[in-house]
Amino acid sequence: MNCKNVSICASTFAGILIYIEYGIILAWNSPTLDKFRSNNTEINPLGEPISALQLSICTSIFPVSSIVTSMGVAKLPDIFGRRTTLICTALLGFTSFIAMGFVNNIWAYCFVQFLSCLSVSAGMIVTPTYLSEISKTQNRGMLSSTCSLGKTVGQLYIFVLVLGTNFQSLSFCCVVPYLILILLSFYLQESPIFLWMQGKSDRAINTMKKLNRSSSLNELEQETREKQAILRSANANTKNSLQILFGTPAGRRALFLTMVVRGLSAFTGAYVILSFLGDFLREPTHLKISAGVIAVILIITKIMTALFSVVFVDKFGRRIFMLTGTFLLSVSLFILGFYYFFKEKNAIIPDNVKLIPVIFVFVFFIGYTMSFSGVSFALLSEILPNEARSIGTGFIAFVTDFCILLQTLGYPLVSKYFGVHYFMFFYGVFTIIGFVLCLIFLPETKGKTFSEIRTILESRK
Structure with missing residues (x-):
């Protein structure tokens, strides 16, 4: 992968940013629930400590959002495209974290937190597919490992932030990866596999050239044949997968x-x-x-x-x-x-x-x-x-x-x-x-x- 290729670098970095947000959400409960259990109104944005039942509800928001996403959102990348779905999840996450900074009661927090978890859950559905479809075969292992590290970097990010910020500042800082992704959206390329699924073969081939700008023509043709074979195999076996x-x-x-x-x-x-x-x-x-x-x-x-x-x-x-x-x-x-x-x-x-x-x-x-x-x-x-x-x-x-x-x-x-x-x-x-x-x-x-x-x-x- 040549980093002079803006399209592939931007698309790859967008996937890493989603993994960073995933790490943030995984670690989110630890610092925030500590604040919600505090009697100090300067620390606790809710004004009073939450009960054990409310604590249970707060910790269950992320798995609930993951279940909802797996049942209702999994098909969106095949309908609207990988790139569009990725950008929409970033917009939802950005908005929800901004709103999080202004909550002052537990039920408003649960609703906004559900939206932020929903954005990450949707992002984690589309991102692995998107990255595997835009990357070259020999780069997939390295790319997967790099993104997995992004999850841990997101956890480090939030634990460092919480040392010197209040709840509102913490919420606002968590939008940074989403904001970068939104700014990168102008450089993101749609998945060639999705374009072929839509019957847009010429655009798919042009996208392949943008994503593999440093490759020779023979390498591009080979990569194109591989992705077309993946698509044919998926279409042929969809009914038989179960x-x-x-x-x-x-x-x-x-x-x-x-x-x-x-x-x-x-x-x-x-x-x-x-x-x-x-x-x-x-x-x-x-x-x-x-x-x-x-x-x-x-x-x-x-x-x-x-x-x-x-x-x-x-x-x-x-x-x-x-x-x-x-x-x-x-x-x-x-x-x-x-x-x-x-x-x-x-x-x-x-x-x-x-x-x-x-x-x-x-x-x-x-x-x-x-x-x-x-x-x-x-x-x-x-x-x-x-x-x-x-x-x-x-x-x-x-x-x-x-x-x-x-x-x-x-x-x-x-x-x-x-x-x-x-x-x-x-x-x-x-x-x-x-x-x-x-x-x-x-x-x-x-x-x-x-x-x-x-x-x-x-x-x-």
């Missing part, structure tokens, strides 16, 4: 494995722990460093772990990253569970022992970044059959978001009236199950073509 996914042994095994490597991410507790991160990091009250600074250090650690995964995943393979990550997750969750169990029983906990939540939250997110946050997306695209990938991905996303919704509704209430340790043990059991399933069933896909992976799935029992 039959391929659920009616063939290879399809069912692929669905089972992707439910393990992606569906089980809903039962690691990552979204819940990130939403209430301050509660874990404030546990050692004797530390002179604030929870906000520790959170920044944690996100930097996640970025370093993500970079490590990007550099070495093709050397060591996907399987070892999944096994190592799920092992670290299970160990950290059970240790956190025992810590909060003894705390619930009013045991005397020395100051040094109070470091356990901080240490093992770090271990938890290192394990999660190695496995479910990074490698699992590569496995998802490699294991699912090409002709059933969109339906399989949508099905897994729906199940995952629904499970996260149930947990976010229950966590504030259960942790308040019964104890945090119930959830920690619950998550720990599922991560052990994930480790065992990966150990037994997950094949290594490093260096294998899609046809070779399908052969492995057809032959395994």
Whole structure:
């Protein structure tokens, strides 16, 4: 990819900006819900602390928006185009974050936050498709890894901002990635695949030339044939995708494995722990460093772990990253569970022992970044059959978001009236199950073509 090519650079950077906003939304609850629980009216824009039930509703907004998006918005990129959908999501997100800065009651906040989450959820549907369709074949892996890093950069962005801003300023600062994307919209190119779907072959070929300006004519022709082949394959297999996914042994095994490597991410507790991160990091009250600074250090650690995964995943393979990550997750969750169990029983906990939540939250997110946050997306695209990938991905996303919704509704209430340790043990059991399933069933896909992976799935029992 030649960065002198404004069109491909702008289109690629637009995708990264959406991932940054995705990271912002994932981390949004932690600093904002801390403010909403405060009695200080200078900190809390709502004027009074929210109840446990309202806390449950606030944490469930993002999974609800994801479910709504998967059911009602997934077809918009095929109707209006990838570029138009991307710009509309940016406009919605920009408007909602501006409005967020002026809310003064909990229900207005829930409505505006739902709109901001809806924009990110829609963006996360269209962005992977858009990037895969505008990029050259040899750049897809690098592009995917770069965008995944964007998610963690978004989390770092919000945790750094919250150290020195109030709620209104924080809301306004979160529009910056959307604002940049809107300004870049003049340079964004429509997906050639969508143009071919609309029967605009001449425009599709011209777009290919703009996106591959530094390539030779032969390379452009080859890339064009590849994208046309993708389109023909998708059109030919649309009606048979459900039959391929659920009616063939290879399809069912692929669905089972992707439910393990992606569906089980809903039962690691990552979204819940990130939403209430301050509660874990404030546990050692004797530390002179604030929870906000520790959170920044944690996100930097996640970025370093993500970079490590990007550099070495093709050397060591996907399987070892999944096994190592799920092992670290299970160990950290059970240790956190025992810590909060003894705390619930009013045991005397020395100051040094109070470091356990901080240490093992770090271990938890290192394990999660190695496995479910990074490698699992590569496995998802490699294991699912090409002709059933969109339906399989949508099905897994729906199940995952629904499970996260149930947990976010229950966590504030259960942790308040019964104890945090119930959830920690619950998550720990599922991560052990994930480790065992990966150990037994997950094949290594490093260096294998899609046809070779399908052969492995057809032959395994």
